[in-house]
Amino acid sequence: MSVPLKHGERPGAALPAAPAALRSHVAALLQSCTPGHALPGAFFTDEALYAVEMQHIFGRHWLFLATEAEIPEAGDYRTYQIGPWPVFLLRRDDGSIGGFHNTCRHRGSRILQQDSGVAGVTLMCPYHRWTYAQDGRVIGCGATGEQAAEQHALRSLHVRQLAGLIFVCLADSPPDDFDDMAARMTPYIAPHGLTHAKVAKQVDIIEHGNWKITIENNRECFHCEGHPELLCSLFDFFGEIDEARMDAEERATYRRYLAASAESEALWSRHGLPWRAIEELHGRPTAFRTERLALDGAGESMTPDTRAASKRLLGDLTEARLGTLHFHTQPNAWYHFLADHALTFATLPLERGRTLVRSTWLVHADAEEGRDYDLENLTRVWNATNRQDAAFVAETQRGASSPAYIPGPIGNNEYMVAMFHAWYEERLRAELGL
Template sequence: MTQNDLLNLNYSCIDSARENMTRLLEERDANYSLPQPLYNDPYLFRIDMEEVFQKEWLFVGMSSEIPTKGDYFTVEIGQNPVLIVRAADGSVNAFHNTCRHRGSRICLEHRGKVANLVCPYHQWTYDTKGNLLFAGTEMGDGFDMKQHGLKAAQCKVAGGFIFICLSDQAPENDFEEFLATLEEYMEPYDVDNTKLAVESNMYEKANWKLVIENNRECYHCAGSHPELLNTLLEWDDTNDPRAPQDFLDYYATQAAAWDAENIPHQHKSFGHRNRIVRMPLKQGTEVMTIDGSQGCTKLLGRIKNRQLGSMRILHLPNSWNHMQSDHFIVFRVLPISAQESLVTTKWFVHKDAVEGVDYDPERLRQVWDATNDQDRVLGEENQRGINSLSYQPGPYSTTYEFGVINFLDWYSQSVLSTISSFSKTK
């Protein structure tokens, strides 16, 4: 078999995978888990990467992680290394982390600070706007440096959240409306005056969709998350159909206190993809620490009320977040393979807070370290069971697992839409 034969066979396999995915999504039972191949097949995973993670807006990090010129961090979106850098004019830019000479990665560390971006292979040098500054005289007199700047990825910042899109045709829909609301709801926290206190990275041997599904319900919480339930109320939001009257009364009391400080809290949804809602924590608790007491002596931004609850921010396909009075926590999920995902958790505090004096990083992370590991075990066991010959899709509870149903509806509609667009352009 020739190399061209192998290449054509590969293309044929991918086309077949697209057709198979289309059929599975169109024929799937509503309110049921997905057919097995959508959780473990390498070819369908590749379609997920191409149609979701290379086309959707992805949360990658917070602007306060790169506060000054030349600060950067890197992220891997499948096989696409990307760098996020603060330019001299203060703007946040995203570039494909690959040199325009021979394709080597430029920034090799997870985060750092540079005057310029220098490729370690042959020292091609770019500024923080991606312009090529130096390529050496070896390239000859006719070489046009202006044609060899770094390839940019689309990048938007709102409320301190950095989103990137690897596609030239980024989906809009209601994304701009979500960003405007995010800017408004994040204003009290003054993210520019926060700093990264601690970060964790956890590899989970489970498909990325199983990671998100687990996050979108608390049906499992009572049996799995004792540390988290010291402070967290199980209701997903103020529209949760299970929420009893005593919770609604408690929410109303808390909301009145938030209104007094002009703290936004009304539920805001943007389809199934984006949602913002402020929820109270258990009575008598302040933040998500092991005992519910303060995590940092310094409050964030203009906040004065320690009982601010948790403002939950959902962004599909890869992030959920908890904004609290004295620190906030952001979560990012990135697929590694059909059965492996990377879950990154970051804790932020006021930039003037002193470690060991105002906050203890180990105490900040205690609850979510335990919860993340518990979820890892649940996800991995879920994956192992799904891999069984006996697996068939099972029903979700429309009350306890409505968040999972919403996620899979969004996923199915999004993938079918992009596959259809792809087919029309062939």
């Protein structure tokens, strides 16, 4: 249990109405958008808008931050930076997960200063040695006096777990639709056993682009010709499909996709795995999408040869040929759950034109590198894909920042980009009262 605050406000909590000038600035930017088109360049370059997004998008919504496998043991902690907010997650001695602002209640130093580590039963700020209990209470503040200890506690985050994924919300009153998403998604994700998985590899890439370009890029596969490694396994048929406009090669791939989908749907049903798409990428604060998709080739995994990379399958799964369960959450994450491993991608803005993309490969907790999986084989496809995407994002940031940029139309095969735009506009209007 987190200790309720007695003093001060949380970020994003009980915000005063945005100043009128700022509200009209955002309203004018939204007004400048052409329906069905890409966002104008100002959405990637405007500092005032970025500050509004941090406060009202990242400060107010449920964000995917990590997996339980990152802090498996009591005392394990990880530190994160979400826009302007340093935060940390801690596995407490009772097994529960706490989330706190990593800002000391004395004079504001970061308390935990490493990326990860093991904390004792107490956490100590290295600056003047204020100490905190695992629930955030101050339990010692030296010469500052006992009264300070009673009146101050670390500011906590709201934390929710979804089948091994950890989400946080910085707002005082988080959107109340997280539980609905969790209830509907748990049957899809739980069979992949993330609560009994370990991190095989985690890679951070700093993309030189605004966070929305990173998300837009993820929400379409129109550019997937630029991902030759990914296309070994992924069928890139999204949106309305018009077979009449396909060339012979595309038609052959499409037929293969239809056959693999029919076969896979029967297999998933036999294994009791939900597979039907849920598409709620806008129209709600905690917006999401899922779909289980057949993969090409052997259909087992996102590897160069489309075979499982880990011999030890996740959870209690016994069938390797399960394709990929896609999951997207607004505003900052996407995931692939395969039979042999899972991948999570968290997008965390660092500044207006710089975004951290953290990719995490998870395998069964008992899988052993060298015996059950080869790390290079496990990570090759998405390491290559991430590098390619980082280049797409950087070039888009640079080109779209030109005063000469005129946004072009978004195609049907980019419909999830349009859904992201719809969600973004809905949330800004709701938050700012526009």
